[in-house]
Amino acid sequence: MSAPLESGVITAAYGRHYLIELENNGGLLQGFPRGKKNDAAVGDKVICERRSNNQGVILEILPRRNLLYRSDAFKSKYLAANLDQLLIVLATEPYFSEEMLGRALLAAQAHELTTLIVLNKTDLTTMLASARARLHLYQKLGFEVLEVSVHAQPQATHEHLASRLAGRATLLLGQSGMGKSSLVNLLVPEAQAATREISTALKTGKHTTTLTRLYRLPDGGALIDSPGFQEFGLHHLSEGMLERAFGEFQPFLAGCRFYNCRHLHEPGCAVLAALKRGEIAPARHSLYMQLLAEKEQ
Numbered sequence: 001m002s003a004p005l006e007s008g009v010i011t012a013a014y015g016r017h018y019l020i021e022l023e024n025n026g027g028l029l030q031g032f033p034r035g036k037k038n039d040a041a042v043g044d045k046v047i048c049e050r051r052s053n054n055q056g057v058i059l060e061i062l063p064r065r066n067l068l069y070r071s072d073a074f075k076s077k078y079l080a081a082n083l084d085q086l087l088i089v090l091a092t093e094p095y096f097s098e099e100m101l102g103r104a105l106l107a108a109q110a111h112e113l114t115t116l117i118v119l120n121k122t123d124l125t126t127m128l129a130s131a132r133a134r135l136h137l138y139q140k141l142g143f144e145v146l147e148v149s150v151h152a153q154p155q156a157t158h159e160h161l162a163s164r165l166a167g168r169a170t171l172l173l174g175q176s177g178m179g180k181s182s183l184v185n186l187l188v189p190e191a192q193a194a195t196r197e198i199s200t201a202l203k204t205g206k207h208t209t210t211l212t213r214l215y216r217l218p219d220g221g222a223l224i225d226s227p228g229f230q231e232f233g234l235h236h237l238s239e240g241m242l243e244r245a246f247g248e249f250q251p252f253l254a255g256c257r258f259y260n261c262r263h264l265h266e267p268g269c270a271v272l273a274a275l276k277r278g279e280i281a282p283a284r285h286s287l288y289m290q291l292l293a294e295k296e297q
């Protein structure tokens with residue numbers, strides 16, 4: 001006789017191993033994909049069959065609302081599924097990459113996810129002014145930037161974020177060392193997410209997050225911690241999707257002379273004209289060109 005089927009949510013993914021939180025407080029199960037395929041992501045709802053006390057086989061992944069991932073020409077890396085919003089975590093130090101920020105924003109835009117940018121470590125004031133200046137562009141583009149300090153102002157940080165996160169599934173995304181896990185520890189009392197304390201003696205980062213992990217928030221909803229990324233390929237976005245994901249290009253698209261204009265060097269291109277007039281930021285158009293070039297490689 002076969003075991004009864006159970007449903008749950010993937011709360012951690014590491015290679016071919018998954019952690020499944022079963023419905024109705026059914027506890028945790030170590031899950032394995034059936035066969036060779038392992039295409040489940042954190043946040044996925046799954047049907048599994050228990051094979052022992054703490055192990056089960058994933059039989060089915062239920063239809064997703066969305067799946068956020070990054071990709072290059074060779075492989076895709078799933079970030080998380082069934083999200084309501086993206087919280088991009090930046091810090092005054094270490095220096096954050098605007099290119100990575102731009103790419104994460106495009107991924108979110110392509111999936112129509114709400115995005116909130118958090119600038120953490122405002123207690124480190126040396127780089128604060130320059131971080132603010134670099135974020136000005138994104139505020140002008142309509143993205144909300146929240147300034148916080150998990151260390152110096154834990155209560156205010158908690159207040160600012162708790163209401164925005166309650167009842168929603170939020171993925172924390174950002175480069176290593178920005179404070180994603182520190183935020184998780186602040187917002188999810190029982191999380192004990194490994195935070196990186198850099199050992200200056202050895203110059204090695206300890207406790208950097210290595211797997212994506214979903215935590216339940218006290219007021220409902222979920223917070224997903226993910227490893228810091230160094231690359232963010234968007235190979236899977238078509239040229240049309242890319243063009244639409246740059247929100248500030250939209251008012252000009254209808255003005256291009258050619259209906260299939262790629263806004264690279266075409267005559268009569270309204271996007272290039274706007275760039276020349278300073279109405280589109282050079283950094284944004286460069287990112288657009290770079291993404292098209294990456295797709296052609």
Ligand SMILES: Nc1nc2c(ncn2[C@@H]2O[C@H](COP(=O)(O)OP(=O)(O)OP(=O)(O)O)[C@@H](O)[C@H]2O)c(=O)[nH]1
Pocket residue numbers: 120121122123124148149150151152174175176177178179180181182183194195196197198207208209210226227228229
């Ligand atoms: N000064 C200061 N340091 C902070 C603040 N928040 C976090 N940190 C420190 O920043 C370092 C990195 O924090 P983590 O939370 O591990 O960063 P992370 O984004 O999870 O990094 P990865 O897991 O490697 O992706 C740790 O040493 C934290 O103690 C803050 O508000 N101010």
Ligand SMILES: [Mg+2]
Pocket residue numbers: 180181182194195196208209225226227228
């Ligand atoms: Mg971390």
Ligand SMILES: [Zn+2]
Pocket residue numbers: 256257261262263264266268269270271272
């Ligand atoms: Zn054009």
